[in-house]
Amino acid sequence: MRKIYFDNAAITRTLPEVKDVMLPYLGEIVGNPSSLHEWGDLPREAVDTARAQVAALIGADNEEIIFTSGGTESNNFAVKGLALAQQNKGKHIIISAIEHFSILYSAKTLEKWGFELTQVPVDKYGIVNPDDIRKSIRKDTVLVSIMHANGEIGTIEPIKEIAEITRKNNIIFHTDAIATAGTIPVNVSDLGVDALSLAGNQFYGPVGVGALWIKKGVRIIPFFDGGIQEGGRRAGTENVPAIVGLGKAAELARIHLSERMEQLIPLRDELMEGLPHKINHVIVTGHPKHRLPGHASFCVEFIEGESMLMLLNSKGIAVSSGSACTSRALKASHVLIAMGLPHEIAQGSLLCTIGLDNNINDVEYMIDTLPPIVERLRQMSPLYAKFIKEGKGGK
Amino acid sequence: MPIYNDKVMDHFMNPRNVGEIENPDGVGEEGNPICGDMMTFYIKVKDDRLEDVKFRTFGCGAAIAVSSMVSEMAKGKTLDEAMKITPQSVAQELEGLPKNKFHCSNLGAQALHKAIEDYLSKKKGLTKDKGEK
Numbered sequence: 001m002r003k004i005y006f007d008n009a010a011i012t013r014t015l016p017e018v019k020d021v022m023l024p025y026l027g028e029i030v031g032n033p034s035s036l037h038e039w040g041d042l043p044r045e046a047v048d049t050a051r052a053q054v055a056a057l058i059g060a061d062n063e064e065i066i067f068t069s070g071g072t073e074s075n076n077f078a079v080k081g082l083a084l085a086q087q088n089k090g091k092h093i094i095i096s097a098i099e100h101f102s103i104l105y106s107a108k109t110l111e112k113w114g115f116e117l118t119q120v121p122v123d124k125y126g127i128v129n130p131d132d133i134r135k136s137i138r139k140d141t142v143l144v145s146i147m148h149a150n151g152e153i154g155t156i157e158p159i160k161e162i163a164e165i166t167r168k169n170n171i172i173f174h175t176d177a178i179a180t181a182g183t184i185p186v187n188v189s190d191l192g193v194d195a196l197s198l199a200g201n202q203f204y205g206p207v208g209v210g211a212l213w214i215k216k217g218v219r220i221i222p223f224f225d226g227g228i229q230e231g232g233r234r235a236g237t238e239n240v241p242a243i244v245g246l247g248k249a250a251e252l253a254r255i256h257l258s259e260r261m262e263q264l265i266p267l268r269d270e271l272m273e274g275l276p277h278k279i280n281h282v283i284v285t286g287h288p289k290h291r292l293p294g295h296a297s298f299c300v301e302f303i304e305g306e307s308m309l310m311l312l313n314s315k316g317i318a319v320s321s322g323s324a325c326t327s328r329a330l331k332a333s334h335v336l337i338a339m340g341l342p343h344e345i346a347q348g349s350l351l352c353t354i355g356l357d358n359n360i361n362d363v364e365y366m367i368d369t370l371p372p373i374v375e376r377l378r379q380m381s382p383l384y385a386k387f388i389k390e391g392k393g394g395k
Numbered sequence: 396m397p398i399y400n401d402k403v404m405d406h407f408m409n410p411r412n413v414g415e416i417e418n419p420d421g422v423g424e425e426g427n428p429i430c431g432d433m434m435t436f437y438i439k440v441k442d443d444r445l446e447d448v449k450f451r452t453f454g455c456g457a458a459i460a461v462s463s464m465v466s467e468m469a470k471g472k473t474l475d476e477a478m479k480i481t482p483q484s485v486a487q488e489l490e491g492l493p494k495n496k497f498h499c500s501n502l503g504a505q506a507l508h509k510a511i512e513d514y515l516s517k518k519k520g521l522t523k524d525k526g527e528k
Contacts, residue, residue, distance in 0.1 A: 307459060
């Protein structure tokens with residue numbers, strides 16, 4: 001059976017070039033980068049190279065890059081570490097209502113530790129209004145963290161505009177760029193942020209490795225104590241093979257960024273136009289234009305996302321959904337709810353994230369495959385039966 | 396391992412008794428779209444037996460499989476027997492449901508019971524009417 005992977009927001013394939021540079025560090029080359037003898041030389045150089053590659057991807061200085069175990073650690077480290085470093089100055093932080101759980105729950109942990117949290121709303125496209133940030137700033141605000149783009153709806157946030165506000169108010173600004181770094185142009189000076197998270201498995205690098213960029217001079221309280229690695233900011237022997245892979249993936253992403261975008265954007269647009277054209281009562285979620293290149297997200301009315309996902313899976317198509325049933329916590333996506341979508345519509349969430357392995361045939365197969373699945377589930381749905389009988393106003 | 400076993404997948408992929416009964420003797424609705432699962436059961440009763448059972452379900456794979464299984468278990472049973480169908484017995488017939496799905500998706504038995512209660516209360520109303528005449 002034909003297999004189509006449309007879940008690149010969950011994880012991307014590790015590219016063969018990336019795997020090739022990693023393999024020697026899984027056995028062939030032995031050594032700890034901290035060792036002073038010659039066995040440490042190669043791994044140390046490899047980590048330095050990777051640091052330069054990651055720094056180049058985002059226009060940063062090498063020594064500003066801290067390697068981590070991935071996006072979740074980078075976000076936890078940033079929110080808690082940056083807030084704690086400034087707690088003498090104040091204990092108020094600002095995030096948006098649609099942050100990833102690794103930001104949201106780090107912020108909630110800070111609340112337990114005595115911080116106060118403001119969550120700014122988003123509009124119907126999932127966009128944060130910079131003015132809401134301005135209005136939320138208090139004398140004791142020490143940290144603002146807003147994501148560069150949301151992985152569930154694809155919307156890209158006005159980070160530059162927010163950065164102007166935080167800079168004027170002398171507040172540290174972190175952005176979760178896990179969905180964007182390696183996918184669209186990300187330059188820390190252009191964005192004007194003070195800290196930025198990224199993760200390898202989002203741009204064809206290995207899983208289990210990420211980075212936190214912190215602007216020179218910005219203080220952070222380390223999470224892990226007990227070593228001088230990463231400039232004393234993250235103790236622990238470096239995960240050399242993964243870091244090497246991340247570096248290579250960053251280099252490839254930097255070189256091929258525009259051609260990758262040129263490949264993905266037409267596929268995305270085809271899907272975003274094709275599905276609502278073929279199926280009635282389908283809503284595109286997120287912003288129609290300001291969105292990630294391979295990201296097409298929808299809500300299909302009157303049916304539930306998991307059953308749609310399972311039936312697509314039976315046809316060889318792998319997608320994702322933000323419905324309550326799909327989530328382990330059995331709660332509808334906080335992102336869709338924050339955008340003002342009613343629960344029953346949010347339950348029909350369908351998320352297709354197109355990647356480099358996909359082509360137009362995959363998109364066409366999807367556009368042909370989904371309508372009968374939706375029809376089948378709607379024929380089963382009491383909500384659809386009600387709608388047919390009573391029209392949309394009926395309850 | 397896939398999250399659903401073969402039996403659940405079979406009922407999800409080929410659900411039995413989907414649809415609506417015209418002029419049903421009882422209708423029962425359970426759940427709501429906020430938690431993600433909602434089921435409506437329709438029954439036709441003859442001589443105290445469930446002559447026909449149909450359902451419509453909005454929900455995940457488990458919810459659809461549960462509805463299908465309940466309809467299959469209930470068809471042909473007496474009302475008393477059908478009232479004894481429980482979420483546990485449905486899950487057992489399905490050879491297990493994922494733990495976190497047990498409560499939210501397993502609403503079929505309740506929806507069926509509501510349909511039977513609906514039938515019984517209508518019947519009671521009718522006999523009462525007759526009695527008053």
